[in-house]
Amino acid sequence: MATPLSFEIRATDGEARMGRLVTPHGEVATPAFMPVGTRAAVKAMAPDELWSMGYRLVLANAYHLAVRPGADLVRDMGGIAHFMGFDGAVLTDSGGFQAMSLAKINSIDEDGIRFRSHVDGALLVLTPESAVEIQEKLGADLMMSLDECTRFPIEHPQAKASLELTARWAERCLVARKSTTQALFGIVQGSVYPDLRRMSAAQITALPFDGYATGGLSVGEPKEVMLDMAALGASLLPQDKPRYLMGVGTPQDLLAAVAMGYDMFDCVLPTRNARNGGAFTSEGRISIKRAVYMRDPRPLDPRCDCRCCTMFSRAYLRHLYMSGEILAARALTEHNLYFYGRLMREAQAAIASRTYKTFANYVIDAIADGEAALNGSKTDVV
Amino acid sequence: MATPLSFEIRATDGEARMGRLVTPHGEVATPAFMPVGTRAAVKAMAPDELWSMGYRLVLANAYHLAVRPGADLVRDMGGIAHFMGFDGAVLTDSGGFQAMSLAKINSIDEDGIRFRSHVDGALLVLTPESAVEIQEKLGADLMMSLDECTRFPIEHPQAKASLELTARWAERCLVARKSTTQALFGIVQGSVYPDLRRMSAAQITALPFDGYATGGLSVGEPKEVMLDMAALGASLLPQDKPRYLMGVGTPQDLLAAVAMGYDMFDCVLPTRNARNGGAFTSEGRISIKRAVYMRDPRPLDPRCDCRCCTMFSRAYLRHLYMSGEILAARALTEHNLYFYGRLMREAQAAIASRTYKTFANYVIDAIADGEAALNGSKTDVV
Numbered sequence: 012m013a014t015p016l017s018f019e020i021r022a023t024d025g026e027a028r029m030g031r032l033v034t035p036h037g038e039v040a041t042p043a044f045m046p047v048g049t050r051a052a053v054k055a056m057a058p059d060e061l062w063s064m065g066y067r068l069v070l071a072n073a074y075h076l077a078v079r080p081g082a083d084l085v086r087d088m089g090g091i092a093h094f095m096g097f098d099g100a101v102l103t104d105s106g107g108f109q110a111m112s113l114a115k116i117n118s119i120d121e122d123g124i125r126f127r128s129h130v131d132g133a134l135l136v137l138t139p140e141s142a143v144e145i146q147e148k149l150g151a152d153l154m155m156s157l158d159e160c161t162r163f164p165i166e167h168p169q170a171k172a173s174l175e176l177t178a179r180w181a182e183r184c185l186v187a188r189k190s191t192t193q194a195l196f197g198i199v200q201g202s203v204y205p206d207l208r209r210m211s212a213a214q215i216t217a218l219p220f221d222g223y224a225t226g227g228l229s230v231g232e233p234k235e236v237m238l239d240m241a242a243l244g245a246s247l248l249p250q251d252k253p254r255y256l257m258g259v260g261t262p263q264d265l266l267a268a269v270a271m272g273y274d275m276f277d278c279v280l281p282t283r284n285a286r287n288g289g290a291f292t293s294e295g296r297i298s299i300k301r302a303v304y305m306r307d308p309r310p311l312d313p314r315c316d317c318r319c320c321t322m323f324s325r326a327y328l329r330h331l332y333m334s335g336e337i338l339a340a341r342a343l344t345e346h347n348l349y350f351y352g353r354l355m356r357e358a359q360a361a362i363a364s365r366t367y368k369t370f371a372n373y374v375i376d377a378i379a380d381g382e383a384a385l386n387g388s389k390t391d392v393v
Numbered sequence: 394m395a396t397p398l399s400f401e402i403r404a405t406d407g408e409a410r411m412g413r414l415v416t417p418h419g420e421v422a423t424p425a426f427m428p429v430g431t432r433a434a435v436k437a438m439a440p441d442e443l444w445s446m447g448y449r450l451v452l453a454n455a456y457h458l459a460v461r462p463g464a465d466l467v468r469d470m471g472g473i474a475h476f477m478g479f480d481g482a483v484l485t486d487s488g489g490f491q492a493m494s495l496a497k498i499n500s501i502d503e504d505g506i507r508f509r510s511h512v513d514g515a516l517l518v519l520t521p522e523s524a525v526e527i528q529e530k531l532g533a534d535l536m537m538s539l540d541e542c543t544r545f546p547i548e549h550p551q552a553k554a555s556l557e558l559t560a561r562w563a564e565r566c567l568v569a570r571k572s573t574t575q576a577l578f579g580i581v582q583g584s585v586y587p588d589l590r591r592m593s594a595a596q597i598t599a600l601p602f603d604g605y606a607t608g609g610l611s612v613g614e615p616k617e618v619m620l621d622m623a624a625l626g627a628s629l630l631p632q633d634k635p636r637y638l639m640g641v642g643t644p645q646d647l648l649a650a651v652a653m654g655y656d657m658f659d660c661v662l663p664t665r666n667a668r669n670g671g672a673f674t675s676e677g678r679i680s681i682k683r684a685v686y687m688r689d690p691r692p693l694d695p696r697c698d699c700r701c702c703t704m705f706s707r708a709y710l711r712h713l714y715m716s717g718e719i720l721a722a723r724a725l726t727e728h729n730l731y732f733y734g735r736l737m738r739e740a741q742a743a744i745a746s747r748t749y750k751t752f753a754n755y756v757i758d759a760i761a762d763g764e765a766a767l768n769g770s771k772t773d774v775v
Contacts, residue, residue, distance in 0.1 A: 050712075050713075050716045050718060051709075051712065052713055052716075052718045052720045054718065054719060054720075055719040055720065055723075056720070057700075057704070057720060057723065057724070058704060059700070059704065079712070079715065079716060080687070080708075080711075080712045080715075084687070084688060084708070087688060088688070088690060088706060088708050088709070089690075094706070094708070094709055094712075095709060096704035096705050096709065305462070305466070306466060306469060306470070308470060308471075318439070318441070322439070322440060322441065322478035323478050324470060324476070326462075326466070326470050326476070327433075327470070327476055327477060327478065329462075330432070330433065330461070330462045330476075331432075331434055333461065333462075334432045334434075334461060336432060336434045336436065337436060337437040337719055337722060337723070338434045338436075338437065338438070338439060340719060341437075341439065341719070341723070342439070
């Protein structure tokens, strides 16, 4: 029972694809980066700001929302997009990643994942069936099947056993799904073992999901291994369905992954780094904490026209950060998300004009040059 | 050497006045509430949002900015309004209030106030001369003379000695002032003693300040005493200069103070309460923490058209607050400041149409009725 999720590829350039996804809450141009809004809020941002920056799809986390405020409440308040005041679509993560990252408070068996609520300690059982039920209640446009996200490193036999569990859970998720409007994605695992990635992809893509994700990467493995596995993963997914690379990554990672043929991404980097004073710019990453910015009248990124770069100097942003002002988190988050959003729009245009490789190399070189210059001039100590 | 600060009274209704203040950074309609932006940022707000809500004048604190990032830096970055990206005017508090509220780290003598920096422990001496110099460097449109803000309670002899020190400091501030474009206000003290309020007003209003403030209230005295002293204070200030009631207060306090003839106000209530989950509404104060709002689909204030009330339900705001999301502080702060700003605009219109008393009573009654109804229905425990 695949839902009629419409995904149209409008242009390709090499393996890179430009297209659109039509959800119950509107269209999403791809390749698309999804800001992470774990608890039905992208940290420090307002939903109209996300919309203004061009975001039409954000990610929220089913596990966190099931714990608080509860899936029934979100359903009763009109579903997650309405609840959070966002005019676009929402994808919910199933909780598999939380099973790994909050591993001290859970156990995993054939049935599912047992959590202790991080809020009140209550026992929460996430089975394939309950994960789908929760996401249906939340009203997610795009739902993720429950998977076991393997940690790194993991031995081959354990990784194999894990992906087979993930495949059995994937089938149960499809059986459990009742909604005819909410899309459901399958997740490929296999850690860093090519044979296991192939095995998992064969199992998952044999199932009639609306889209497919490469999971279990960016969990501690070396960058080159991540990129190799991501590239292999993309090649194993169907051409005609949206491909989602989970939890990746830096601007350079996204550009590489778009070239591999991925359509969707999520990552906490632009939002989390912002709250720690980190900004992504066209000339590389900078930390606004550095004393070199104390009297710098320039915007964060001279080539950026976001609200933060239009209004604020680096000197002011540094002052805000050093003073612990909420506005520091807001301004840097807005800039970083704007940067990521613009990167995706430019990637779409470059694919349409079949200049993607030139575009991606230009951006990556400018970042590398900027960071080299920055590190060469790093004479201050904060 | 009074600066050519232009203050025009355009309408009166009883003692209430409606007018405009012309500053180097534009016009300000009065009566005006000034959001508190202690460290050159109104907590959780962006400057364009303040502008959109109609604010043309905000308050910052000279002491805090002198400590960090330093007055020279702010001057070099173009002055405080430019530094913080605000298109309007800025009034700076002198530091006298901090001398009281941070009393453990200072001493006061004839010369001035000795602080230990709350940031790095460095010794900072705030004299009338340095307070003016700092504010001139900061580029404040409206500067406050250094005063000793008496704590409550204080004995009559000590309050008398204090106001006499404040008067001597006031003269020194005027002598020290070099700027011909930045206005300087004098501050009347006298604690809760009518004879001392009269004595201080006589001393301060004899000096050629550009405006006059009633200080030393809202520091712990009973509400009725505050209102009595504020009313007496207003009657002692010149008609033709702006009158500023410092540190006051609730919406009802502001309405009462406008009726007394005050033109300017500042208070941390709308911003600080917001960060603690408190909202000012047309039906009284509410705390978004209360369980009764868990599934409440209504906006914070059904009669409000602010961005928060347009986008968010009480249920969502409660979820944000309980989850510790920055957006909770943002949304409630924006609502509260919008509420205060609208109250002032409506007060201006009511004075112009000579219906101020009716207007103020209507607003005050609606708040009282709303709070009575709310308290009558308070059956939940959070």
